[in-house]
Amino acid sequence: MSEQVLTITDEDKRTTRIYVTFAGLVICISCLGLFGLSLYDIRQRYREIALRKVNGATGRQITILLVKKYLYTLGAAFAVAIPLVYYVIDNYTKDFAVKAPISISLFVVDFILTWAVSLGTLLWQVRKAVRINPALIMKNE
Template sequence: QIENLWNKLTSNEPFQYFFLDDELNKQYQEEKRTGNLALFFTILAISIACLGLLGLVSYSIARRTKEIGVRKIMGSDPWSIVLLLSSETITLIAIASLIAWPLAWFYLKNWLTDFAYRIHLNPLVFILTTFLVILISVGTILWQTYRAALRNPAEALRYE
């Protein structure tokens, strides 16, 4: 019906139509592909970071084995040892997050200027992200530190 009306009104122009949602999907196709690629590399980077964190904690525990043994002999609670071993790592993560916030804010502000419909950046997103990173980190290091805290102190101090 629209095509007939178009042909009546314009004799030489061909009737060409499109659906707006299809055009918008085509327009943001590259951003969807970029988002999927970013998600893949984010998961890969988090996995590599967790492995590095596990290595760092294992090294820290191996370096402080005698200290852990002495603390246990002196009556220290296993959870206080876990807190002691985890606190330096959590502090490093918090400092890294504070450095990363302005960089991420600047990058996202520039990236969002390309969109006709954009969101406003909320600082709560950065705070929740930092909390999630700390949660993943604690999950990564908790079992290593707890295992070291439960180890028999005689093993650590056997050769002293």
């Protein structure tokens, strides 16, 4: 009997490892996508950033301006994803004999982690853009 249980749990552990590996891969790819998108968007806005700096904008104001767009997008993505994920998890586990409860803390922790990773990726580009010399940008245009 215990050999059967070990066989079943080994298969579950293997499946879990596959899911965790692909989830990590998806997270890395999405971070690279966000990095590329923010790099492209901020490079396109260098002249605007330079003009704002010349007109007296602080680094904080420019940072808020550049980050706001992405935070709205992240909020909209979570507004769509939370009901969808809840439905998928509930539908998947409806026939389970013992169901783990789906709590709001699961979604809050995911939102905080996603927010932190996204903001970290984005702030690296924004910090670089805020430090640019407006004279060099205007000279090149």
